[in-house]
Amino acid sequence: MKPNNPFIITSEYLGSAYFCDREFETKVLTDNILNGRNTVLVSDRRMGKSGLIAHAFDQAAVRETFRTFSVDLYATTSLSEMVFLLAKEIIGPLKSHGKKALEGFWSVVKSLRPGFKLDAVSGQFVFDLALGEIRLPQESLKEIFQYLEGSGTPCIVAMDEFQQIAEYPEGNVIELLRGYVQKCKHTWFVFAGSKRRMMEPLFNSPSEPFYMSCSPLYLEAIPQEAYLRFASRHFNEAGKRISHEAFRRIYGLFEGHTWYVQRMLNELYAWTPPGEAATEDFVQPVLDHLLKLGARAFREQLSTMAESQKRLLIAVAREGKVPGVTSYAFCKKHALKSPSTAQSAMRSLYEKELVTRDGTVYSVTNRLFGLWLRNEYGE
Numbered sequence: 001m002k003p004n005n006p007f008i009i010t011s012e013y014l015g016s017a018y019f020c021d022r023e024f025e026t027k028v029l030t031d032n033i034l035n036g037r038n039t040v041l042v043s044d045r046r047m048g049k050s051g052l053i054a055h056a057f058d059q060a061a062v063r064e065t066f067r068t069f070s071v072d073l074y075a076t077t078s079l080s081e082m083v084f085l086l087a088k089e090i091i092g093p094l095k096s097h098g099k100k101a102l103e104g105f106w107s108v109v110k111s112l113r114p115g116f117k118l119d120a121v122s123g124q125f126v127f128d129l130a131l132g133e134i135r136l137p138q139e140s141l142k143e144i145f146q147y148l149e150g151s152g153t154p155c156i157v158a159m160d161e162f163q164q165i166a167e168y169p170e171g172n173v174i175e176l177l178r179g180y181v182q183k184c185k186h187t188w189f190v191f192a193g194s195k196r197r198m199m200e201p202l203f204n205s206p207s208e209p210f211y212m213s214c215s216p217l218y219l220e221a222i223p224q225e226a227y228l229r230f231a232s233r234h235f236n237e238a239g240k241r242i243s244h245e246a247f248r249r250i251y252g253l254f255e256g257h258t259w260y261v262q263r264m265l266n267e268l269y270a271w272t273p274p275g276e277a278a279t280e281d282f283v284q285p286v287l288d289h290l291l292k293l294g295a296r297a298f299r300e301q302l303s304t305m306a307e308s309q310k311r312l313l314i315a316v317a318r319e320g321k322v323p324g325v326t327s328y329a330f331c332k333k334h335a336l337k338s339p340s341t342a343q344s345a346m347r348s349l350y351e352k353e354l355v356t357r358d359g360t361v362y363s364v365t366n367r368l369f370g371l372w373l374r375n376e377y378g379e
């Protein structure tokens with residue numbers, strides 16, 4: 001399907017034509033898959049993890065050999081919900097393969113049997129699993145792994161926003177999964193996550209069970225020149241142009257951060273009539289427009305924050321990048337009580353993902369929010 005605007009800003013994957021670069025990362029991920037390695041994929045939010053997984057799954061070598069499944073655990077809060085999503089993801093494609101395929105699942109994943117109902121009118125089995133019907137999530141998870149292992153085709157399971165499992169009340173989920181993952185001979189995994197603070201302890205600490213069991217892949221920004229070629233191609237295909245200066249300005253504003261660059265290009269593309277060029281003059285009005293669209297939500301978010309956190313967030317936005325340990329001079333400049341208050345406020349902002357950490361340096365996670373704060377509260 002050809003989209004009206006080639007700069008996709010949803011998490012939907014529409015094929016390689018709309019996917020910029022990532023050649024190296026795609027090769028690493030597909031090589032891992034083809035060589036029986038589990039992968040842990042980490043990046044800042046909105047850098048392109050989910051897109052990369054979809055792109056790797058779309059490569060012929062993967063598509064032709066494996067059954068691929070993806071679950072996004074972001075909104076899940078318990079093992080039951082994870083099992084629910086996984087079961088639904090597996091069942092989805094089986095439906096089009098008819099009753100036999102579904103029965104294959106059913107005969108192994110017995111604990112979910114109540115989820116299958118015989119439709120009185122059509123005489124067909126319908127899968128109508130409700131979350132409340134997952135009564136023995138551990139048992140169901142075990143059966144799901146048994147099913148994948150015995151299905152006759154090797155499988156890849158991507159668990160997106162994997163760090164979420166650390167929040168499940170059932171405490172032992174990571175150990176449980178490790179047990180299954182290690183036993184699998186025909187099923188491989190991609191664990192993706194955004195919060196470095198959670199992904200790293202989950203995978204790097206020797207005391208944690210996943211230690212050493214995965215091959216790591218970190219996603220940084222797409223290189224500027226590759227992104228420029230991608231942007232130019234799409235403008236050109238529609239009889240439009242984008243000046244190199246305009247592109248470089250956008251890339252620089254957001255340090256190449258994928259979603260923000262995509263969002264700007266998407267808007268700029270819409271603003272440029274065929275036969276015309278998007279020049280640097282367009283960039284500021286497009287940015288102002290996006291900031292205006294976000295303003296209400298940004299204001300609302302600020303209004304719910306404690307004073308010390310709000311001040312610190314504004315300070316981080318004004319400075320762009322701020323070290324974790326702040327000085328008295330910094331506190332004075334931004335009307336913060338003391339370095340220790342600032343430090344605990346920073347911890348809270350980090351917990352809430354309002355700031356991101358790169359090494360020891362913090363910045364506002366949502367780059368548009370950061371720019372808006374700078375506009376509103378800058379000198």
Ligand SMILES: Nc1ncnc2c1ncn2[C@@H]1O[C@H](COP(=O)(O)OP(=O)(O)OP(=O)(O)O)[C@@H](O)[C@H]1O
Pocket residue numbers: 008009010011012018019020021022043044045046047048049050051052194222258259262
């Ligand atoms: N290589 C790419 N080329 C073009 N667009 C991309 C690329 N990678 C990601 N995108 C786009 O950037 C946005 C963010 O990508 P994606 O959702 O994959 O990031 P993510 O790291 O999974 O984010 P989150 O942390 O929110 O889960 C999406 O709109 C996606 O379509």
Ligand SMILES: [Mg+2]
Pocket residue numbers: 049050051160
């Ligand atoms: Mg994602």
